[in-house]
Amino acid sequence: MPIPSVEPTVNAALSTLLEAAINNKTKPxxxxxxxxxxxxxxxxxxxxxxxxxxxxxxxVFAGDHGITAENVSPYPQSVTWQMVENFLADGAAINVFARQNGCALHVVDAGVNHDFGIRDGLLDRKIGRGTRNFAQQPAMSHDECMLAIERGAALVGRLDGNVIGFGEMGIGNTTAAAALMHKMTGAPLSQCVGAGAGLSADGVAHKLQVLERAVALHEHASEAIDVLTTFGGYEIAMMVGAMLAAAEKHMVLMIDGFIVTSALLVAAKLQPAILDYCVFSHCSDERGHRLMLAHLGARPLLQLGLRLGEGSGCALALPLVHAAVNFLNRMATFESAQVSGKER
Structure with a gap:
């Protein structure tokens, strides 16, 4: 399957019309x-x-990571499948926030190291039972990475809506995301590595050492797909495909935190116009996310100190998306309300 093609949204005539419509509402x-x-x-x-x-x-895309064998997370790998069960039981933060804001929630097994069987509410797109340990070898094969991208794109093809938020679950995936950030932006690894799910200062230092060794081992990886194959996760690669397909369909892409943005870094290398379609929900408290956003020229809607993942920031920012559309469509104009406009 070819990489989905993304058209820029640039349209000078429409932009002028939108600016006029926005400025003609009853407000300064x-x-x-x-x-x-x-x-x-x-x-x-x-x-x-x-x-x-x-x-x-x-x-929400879920996947496990072989890099957890290097003790880069304070939680065991089994938490990934346990949290998927929590999603299916309607018990996680994303369940609460999505339901509160009238947002559908889809949970995808992209590559969890667990056999869920056939379950209501779970989309089985498993590529494998977790990636390999990229401190020793590439996380995926090229074929596995491309299959994950393809399956992510196909998932978006099943949706009828025009707004899609991206979430993830995967113990160890902040380590993968930090490697992707370093390779995609050129930022020093020390600025990319954070506490993840709650590492101590010593734990963060160890995580940095693991990443330094892994990056040196795979120094040859430079092209976007090669970097994703080497350091990514099945859930991250699947998000890349889903993002590209959503932009190809002219959907609004709601970007969550650190891991989701690492997927976007890869997608933007493949199709730079994808950034036209992105709404950045929030600035995560995970170290490195602010730098990611600055690299992309992004302006996040919220800054709440979140670092949960799951797409929680997307669900929380969704009311602002509704508000933007509603004021444009429903707010009175100066003429309709017979209110005097600005004189000069």
Missing amino acids: PGSLGELESLAHRIGLIQRTVHPRIVAPAVI
């Missing part, structure tokens, strides 16, 4: 701040001055 120009930029972006994504939100959904 710019007074709704980021909501105005968000409404403009969504209008360009949907190619209309009357955008709408249809069937928003969050997809």
